[in-house]
Amino acid sequence: MTTVTFFKRADVYTGFIAKGHAGFDERGKDIVCSSVSILVINTINSIEEICHVGFGLTKDDKKGILGIELNDTEDAGTQLLIRSLMLGLESIRDEYGKKYLKVITKEVNDNVKA
Numbered sequence: 001m002t003t004v005t006f007f008k009r010a011d012v013y014t015g016f017i018a019k020g021h022a023g024f025d026e027r028g029k030d031i032v033c034s035s036v037s038i039l040v041i042n043t044i045n046s047i048e049e050i051c052h053v054g055f056g057l058t059k060d061d062k063k064g065i066l067g068i069e070l071n072d073t074e075d076a077g078t079q080l081l082i083r084s085l086m087l088g089l090e091s092i093r094d095e096y097g098k099k100y101l102k103v104i105t106k107e108v109n110d111n112v113k114a
Contacts, residue, residue, distance in 0.1 A: 002036050002064070003102045004089055006082065009073070013082040014108060016040075017058060017067025022100040032100045033064075035092050040066055043085040051077040 004018045018040050022032035047053050047068070054071040070078060086103065093101040 001100060001102060002033060003104065004036070004040070005104045005106055006086055007069075007106055007108045009108055012073045013070070013079055014073050015055065015067060015069035016082065016085070017065065019063070019065050019067075021064045022096075024096060024100045032092060032096050036089065036101060037066075039085055039088045039092075043081050044068055046081050047078050051075050051081065053078045 002018060002020045002022045004016060006016045007014045018036060021027075022030055022036065024030045024032035044055075044057075044066075047055065047070075053075050055068040056071070058065060058067045058069075060066075072078070086105075089101065089103050093103055
């Protein structure tokens with residue numbers, strides 16, 4: 001199962017992390033895992049290339065981990081991209097089931113790092 005956790009402070013997203021492999025099909029044929037990966041990677045690339053917002057990157061290909069922690073949470077474009085990512089992931093989850101994809105939102109405070 002893939003789990004994508006979005007981190008928020010009040011109504012502002014501070015980052016997200018995707019972990020695991022969906023297990024919908026064998027490696028190379030898993031359309032759920034591929035779809036999640038494409039959405040997550042495209043969002044990260046868009047935040048960097050279009051919004052020019054910096055972030056800390058967490059990545060481990062073997063464990064299937066990819067995520068970011070935003071340096072600037074005030075950028076409206078970045079917030080829109082993250083909300084769009086969430087919408088896309090929820091659509092995949094609704095189509096293929098919670099058995100393969102879980103989408104979580106976690107509230108963080110100033111003392112807890114995403």
